Amino acid sequence: MRLAELSGRSGVSTATIKYYLREGLLPPGRQVNATTAEYGEEHLRRLRLVRAMVQVGRLPVATVREVLGHVDDDSLGRTVRLGAALWALPQVPEPDADDEHVRAAREEADALLEALGWSNARLLKTISPAYRSLVVAVAALRRLGYRPDAELLVSYARLMHRAAELDLDHVEQQPSEAERVEAAVLGAILVEPVLQALHRLAQEEESARRYGFE
Amino acid sequence: MRLAELSGRSGVSTATIKYYLREGLLPPGRQVNATTAEYGEEHLRRLRLVRAMVQVGRLPVATVREVLGHVDDDSLGRTVRLGAALWALPQVPEPDADDEHVRAAREEADALLEALGWSNARLLKTISPAYRSLVVAVAALRRLGYRPDAELLVSYARLMHRAAELDLDHVEQQPSEAERVEAAVLGAILVEPVLQALHRLAQEEESARRYGFE
Numbered sequence: 001m002r003l004a005e006l007s008g009r010s011g012v013s014t015a016t017i018k019y020y021l022r023e024g025l026l027p028p029g030r031q032v033n034a035t036t037a038e039y040g041e042e043h044l045r046r047l048r049l050v051r052a053m054v055q056v057g058r059l060p061v062a063t064v065r066e067v068l069g070h071v072d073d074d075s076l077g078r079t080v081r082l083g084a085a086l087w088a089l090p091q092v093p094e095p096d097a098d099d100e101h102v103r104a105a106r107e108e109a110d111a112l113l114e115a116l117g118w119s120n121a122r123l124l125k126t127i128s129p130a131y132r133s134l135v136v137a138v139a140a141l142r143r144l145g146y147r148p149d150a151e152l153l154v155s156y157a158r159l160m161h162r163a164a165e166l167d168l169d170h171v172e173q174q175p176s177e178a179e180r181v182e183a184a185v186l187g188a189i190l191v192e193p194v195l196q197a198l199h200r201l202a203q204e205e206e207s208a209r210r211y212g213f214e
Numbered sequence: 215m216r217l218a219e220l221s222g223r224s225g226v227s228t229a230t231i232k233y234y235l236r237e238g239l240l241p242p243g244r245q246v247n248a249t250t251a252e253y254g255e256e257h258l259r260r261l262r263l264v265r266a267m268v269q270v271g272r273l274p275v276a277t278v279r280e281v282l283g284h285v286d287d288d289s290l291g292r293t294v295r296l297g298a299a300l301w302a303l304p305q306v307p308e309p310d311a312d313d314e315h316v317r318a319a320r321e322e323a324d325a326l327l328e329a330l331g332w333s334n335a336r337l338l339k340t341i342s343p344a345y346r347s348l349v350v351a352v353a354a355l356r357r358l359g360y361r362p363d364a365e366l367l368v369s370y371a372r373l374m375h376r377a378a379e380l381d382l383d384h385v386e387q388q389p390s391e392a393e394r395v396e397a398a399v400l401g402a403i404l405v406e407p408v409l410q411a412l413h414r415l416a417q418e419e420e421s422a423r424r425y426g427f428e
Contacts, residue, residue: 011357048359056354078425079418086414120422121415130414137407140270143225145262146400148408155380156405157412159373164416166369168424186360188417191370193351194362195413196406198371200300200344201335202378203402204293208334210382211292 003029006039010047017047023061025050025068042178049182053085057189063088071181082171085185091129092136105139112153116161167191217243220253224261231261237275239264239282256392263396267299271403277302285395296385299399305343306350319353326367330375381405 007014020026026046029037046068053059053067070076070084095102109131113121121131141148167187174180221228234240240260243251260282267273267281284290284298309316323345327335335345355362381401388394 010359044359052358056358077427079421079427082421082425083418086417118415118419120427121419123422123427128415128418130411130418133411134408134415137404137411140407141404144266144270144400144404145224145258146404149384152380152384153408156377156409157416159377159380160409160412161416161420163370163373163413164420166366166373167417168420170363170366186358188414190351190355190358190360192410192413193354194348194367195370195374195409197344197347197351198367198374199377199406199409200402201332201342201348202371202375203300203381204297204342204344205332205335206375206378206382207293207296208337211296213291213293213334213337 001039002036003039006043006047010044010051012047012051020047020050023065025061025064045179045182049185052186052189056193057085057089059088067185071185074177081181082168082184083188084181085188087129089129089188092133094132095136095139099139101139101142102135104142105135108138108148108150108153109134111150112157115150115154116157118157118161163191163195215253216250217253220257220261224258224265226261226265234261234264237279239275239278259393259396263399266400266403270407271299271303273302281399285399288391295395296382296398297402298395299402301343303343303402306347308346309350309353313353315353315356316349318356319349322352322362322364322367323348325364326371329364329368330371332371332375377405377409 001009003014003017006012007017010017012020017026021028026043029039029043031037050064050068053064054061059067067084067088070081073081095105097103110122112134113119121128138148168184171180171183171187174183215223217228217231220226221231224231226234231240235242240257243253243257245251264278264282267278268275273281281298281302284295287295309319311317324336326348327333335342352362382398385394385397385401388397
């Protein structure tokens, strides 16, 4: 298809498509003559992926380029390629290791991973931004004077593990490896707002079930 | 306890406590003489609650006052009191009802609630910001050219319902009604970052289990 059709089918303006081409976020089309290039379905898919990262994930263009570099590098292992977007999402800053609440939160997070048997997460924890987010979230609770209930944390974690299994099952259903990696990137960006909305709605539903509307 | 002790035990400066008192976020202490007031455990709890909303939830002071107004109004039904903070959290703006993706997303959200048997959520949906968030999240997917898998949405929703049951079980374990309402407000603000971190960590764990590190 030509640029105009790519624009029409993707809903992205031709000016933005040209910008993405210049920035290397979209691979060049097949040059038909000096002024015309031909684009394929893979361009359409890539364009959707870039828009998801830019518009929904609010990732800066440089970060999108970095994620796509990982996505397209088939010398990388699958865990790294599938995790590329997760690691590029806006992350919490490194917590202060000297802070007493951070130290206690780290111990609690480690005890949780131990209880869950998430040995890979333990391995990953030196580099994983998600581990850091967990420590920061637990430290915030402690700083407010609350100790999270260890049993409740385990229950939440098992639910989230089930969600992650569903995520990856969905990724594995995609027909090609390129599409699997793309689905993983999209999942990392688009699933969280859906889960958050469902959680809030479920809280309302369950509260109304238990206590009525009065 | 005196102001200095309230400050020491809560970790909130006396200047900030005085500001909260002036703004009506903290009820006045019992006046002992012209310059000294005495504070109780309920002041300490309320101070932690205000800090959670301001520092973690990033709610503006006017919104915190509004939430506390609901929390303290025992003429309101329990569902409304427990939901006070949920409804005060930053929400997505009302989506454009004329947009084709929004219309389709609304139909999908309704079909989901139907499939789940969440009749209260259907009732609440005219006013619930969580329902609106779900519609906006699904519309964002559709605008990118993706149709969320209805079966996957049902599975996600069942997991989030289980999380909401755990949330409310935890709330019900609190010893007094005042503490139950406070726990619900805290849960709405503090649980989401924990669930999000656990979800990301679980994705890494599951990915490493399935595909190794290579």
